[in-house]
Amino acid sequence: MDSSATASATFTTYVLKDGDSFLVADAAGDIEGGSDGYFHNDTRLLSRFRLRLGDSQPTLLSSSVSRDNVLFVAHLTNRPLPVLGDNAPGQGVIHLQRERFLRGERMFERLSLVNYGQAPVRLPLTLQFDADFRDMFEVRGSVRPRRGEQLVARVAQEGVQFGYRGLDDALRTSHLAFSRTPDAVDGLSATFDFALAPGVREELYLECGVDGADVPSSQRFRDAAVRARAAMRVRQRRSGLIHSGGPLFDAWMAKSRADLALLTSELETGPYPYAGIPWFSTPFGRDAVITALQTLWLDADIARGVLAFLAHHQAQEESAFLDSAPGKIMHETRKGEMATMRELPFGRYYGGVDTTPLFVALAGAYADRTGDLAFLDRLWPALRAATGWIERVCDANRDGFLDYSRASPTGLSNQGWKDSSDSVFHADGRFPQGPISLVEVQGYAFAAFHAMARLARRRNEVDDALHWHTRAERLREAVEERFWMAESGFYGIAVDGLGDLCRVRASNAGHLLYVGLPRASRAQQVCAQLLTPAFRNGWGLRTLAAGQARFNPMSYHNGSVWPHDTALCAMGMARYGERAGAVRLLRDLFEAAMHFDLRLPELFCGFPRVQGTTPVAYPVACQPQAWAAGCAFMLLQACLGLEVDGWRGEVRVESPQLPPGIDRIAVRRIAVGPARVDVVFQQHGERVNVHLEGRDANTVPLRFIG
Incomplete structure (x- = not known):
């Protein structure tokens, strides 16, 4: 997977993970198959998940994942939409923001639309989706002589349920739910007709997981996002x-x-x-x-x-x-x-x-x-x-x-x-x-x-x-x-x-x-x-x-x-x-x-x-x-050359050197038994000096070997 700075945004992929679930999508947030998908326990729960405005793919403005690796955000806008005739918004008038994260083995997504034009417009937003329930090794290229039974998708106003009964007789399901009723829906797509007044923000919430849940909503999205970020902070701290x-x-x-x-x-x-x-x-x-x-x-x-x-x-x-x-x-x-x-x-x-x-x-x-x-x-x-x-x-x-x-x-x-x-x-x-x-x-x-x-x-x-x-x-x-x-x-x-x-x-x-x-x-x-x-x-x-x-x-x-x-x-x-x-x-x-x-x-x-x-x-x-x-x-x-000796309860540093262009490094909150100290390295001419800082600095010995 190539996300180098020189790679085209078309081929850049973004990943999210929570527990035994992870998601790989392109820079626009679409899942196109191949190695993309939303996976849980080595099984792909979403093999296609595309967003379209009218009959066209929106233009990508930018996309990123937050510094804490929790939230994916893509900014998109509309291309020309001749299919809508005289009432079509001009190119680049609609701003679409796509936000997504994983929490509790579940995908949460918010789609926000704003019309920056001078007149109200009606705009169809279509989601195309599928779940192939492929095993990760199949996604990697393994060919199986036979597979289990792909069940007919169950379509309802609140969402779509996909199912697959494997050769192991286990029933695997994928539930895609919407916060509002689609204007048209079948087992492969759902269309929502938005009436966008100038400057007014409209939202659609989506969730996907192995089982059904309450109807997606702004409150559920915010609460899950808070929990996701809190859990990530705990891991990082x-x-x-x-x-x-x-x-x-x-x-x-x-x-x-x-x-x-x-x-x-x-x-x-x-x-x-x-x-x-x-x-x-x-x-x-x-x-x-x-x-x-x-x-x-x-x-x-x-x-x-x-x-x-x-x-x-x-x-x-x-x-x-x-x-x-x-x-x-x-x-x-x-x-x-x-x-x-x-x-x-x-x-x-x-x-x-x-x-x-x-x-x-x-x-x-x-x-x-x-x-x-x-x-x-x-x-x-x-x-x-x-x-x-x-x-x-x-x-x-x-x-x-x-x-x-x-x-x-x-x-x-x-x-x-x-x-x-x-x-x-x-x-x-x-x-x-x-x-x-x-x-x-x-x-x-x-x-x-x-x-x-x-x-x-x-x-x-x-x-x-x-x-x-x-x-x-x-x-x-x-x-x-x-x-x-x-x-x-x-x-x-x-x-x-x-x-x-x-x-x-x-x-x-x-x-x-x-x-x-x-x-x-x-x-x-x-x-x-x-x-x-x-x-x-x-x-x-x-x-x-x-x-x-x-x-x-x-x-x-x-x-x-x-x-x-x-x-x-x-x-x-x-x-x-x-x-x-x-x-x-x-x-x-x-x-x-x-x-x-x-x-x-x-x-x-x-x-x-x-x-x-x-x-x-x-x-x-x-x-x-x-x-x-x-x-x-x-x-x-x-x-x-930094080590912590847990038996002696001391910090040991031997012949340190700093990276080129770096004159000072502080390694903060190092645990030494019950104590926490900062180990600070400072370049002085040809020599690197070391000292301890922090509340417990006076209780932890520092052994320096020059």
């Missing part, structure tokens, strides 16, 4: 705030924060960031864990909610179809008909090799950030089970690596974060034989073992702590021995089932830096190579170095730029003292964000940056995407 002297930089941070709030659903287990709109507006394991890691220093509540949800849905049984095994952590969950009918395994799918170690690593990071041992005590059985699965898989591998091979042909062939079918290969382009051990996954397992060792020590489980520490260090040695390519000064992407190294330079190696696995001398070589033009294209880091087999800057994983991947690599560089490199990568992605209306997409093409050009959009990228929004905060943390 959880995290710390970023303020600097740079208006555009602050706007990027604010937009990223608002997008995370938009994508975060309040589940019974706590807040959970859904992966992205339109294709992945559902709980994903890997995406949520990485988003939680990106934002942990600002908002520990997201990490807590992610850990609680994933622990609750931890696998308890073996299933080849679901790729599950006891202790494994969920990769993806879906609620649509195709998942229910097991036409695909994603109802609750466990085919991600990295989600389980990332879950354990997040638990360790959350404990270190908050000191919340009580929560970790409740989570301990799930952590033990997850670590047990990691150990069983490692024990079955000749090198002790955490590997994968899909258990069923319906599952994912590649199960790391680069999960497209062509993303893992040998230097000559051959695809490897499984099972496959990805380099970054070994880093995640290393981090998981160390996290368990730290937590076990906190629990006085000394023998277990020693066991997991030993496993981590043994894995470190094996990675250093088997993955390092001395001739390239880099780590290979994977070891295949025959024990052969895939000698390919990919960004995966940067994730090893993030977890701190490589020895310092090798880490410096990796940092240096990541900052060369082979990887760094001027807008971020490519997923694959230019010149490698299968390199294609327009591919999904083999040469594109993924913002979250760049942020993890930047954080890894900072860990090894390459903070200046992290600053350069933050600048790259900030400047890219300015060309995407400050909303970084899931990915974009990896063409080299040329003066006077913009980053090239990837045509079907999700936007917004949780870990693309979260990358802004991880990049900033990598530059500032």
Whole structure:
């Protein structure tokens, strides 16, 4: 989905989300099919929703979504309407304002018309609509051998009810209701004849949801809007705030924060960031864990909610179809008909090799950030089970690596974060034989073992702590021995089932830096190579170095730029003292964000940056995407060197650097135990000074490492 600043308004799309519902429409607010629609629980409730004045499409003046991501507004006017004869208003005389938001799994819309002409006019306004109840995977392109029964639309004066009885025998409905009786209505359209006196405002209210409700009205619209905005404020207020002297930089941070709030659903287990709109507006394991890691220093509540949800849905049984095994952590969950009918395994799918170690690593990071041992005590059985699965898989591998091979042909062939079918290969382009051990996954397992060792020590489980520490260090040695390519000064992407190294330079190696696995001398070589033009294209880091087999800057994983991947690599560089490199990568992605209306997409093409050009959009990228929004905060943390030690109740800052052109940054309302402080960074010559402000500043220690 492309919403770059350079894109034509015709192709710009706008998104809204609330809970398990989301809406994608064009700049005029119309739903035209394709990937557009109003969706609930992976099912499309509106597949067409067009507005016409007379017999023509109105002219778009402007459209936008409010800063808090709640309200979509489009301003439109009429084209010439010869069909109305001599009584037709002149072009550009009628102003039509379209306002829309989602609340309580329901779409609310207000249409306001004003006649700026000198004479009264009669104007027909027509809504064209349909509901195809397509499963999200059908919208993405899956072809089903058969579908359920599309029911005849039920038409009444107050609205239209669509229905579909699925192959799972579930009745799915979509109710479209109007605040006034149409002058003409059938199962596909409704027309309202407005008598517009000069300067008088006329309104029409609409609602759409899975069930009927009271008649739409001004009062219902206002009340629901107040609740929608209040709920969004609550989500945004959880995290710390970023303020600097740079208006555009602050706007990027604010937009990223608002997008995370938009994508975060309040589940019974706590807040959970859904992966992205339109294709992945559902709980994903890997995406949520990485988003939680990106934002942990600002908002520990997201990490807590992610850990609680994933622990609750931890696998308890073996299933080849679901790729599950006891202790494994969920990769993806879906609620649509195709998942229910097991036409695909994603109802609750466990085919991600990295989600389980990332879950354990997040638990360790959350404990270190908050000191919340009580929560970790409740989570301990799930952590033990997850670590047990990691150990069983490692024990079955000749090198002790955490590997994968899909258990069923319906599952994912590649199960790391680069999960497209062509993303893992040998230097000559051959695809490897499984099972496959990805380099970054070994880093995640290393981090998981160390996290368990730290937590076990906190629990006085000394023998277990020693066991997991030993496993981590043994894995470190094996990675250093088997993955390092001395001739390239880099780590290979994977070891295949025959024990052969895939000698390919990919960004995966940067994730090893993030977890701190490589020895310092090798880490410096990796940092240096990541900052060369082979990887760094001027807008971020490519997923694959230019010149490698299968390199294609327009591919999904083999040469594109993924913002979250760049942020993890930047954080890894900072860990090894390459903070200046992290600053350069933050600048790259900030400047890219300015060309995407400050909303970084899931990915974009990896063409080299040329003066006077913009980053090239990837045509079907999700936007917004949780870990693309979260990358802004991880990049900033990598530059500032700021961490909160929850065990000591202190703020620690090491060798901070500010982004180019920024002389002051205040990170406000950082939680340190029960206290809240502002951490203020100020540039003075070549040095960045740091101090704490706020009501609790005198109660929180600051440890500065220059």
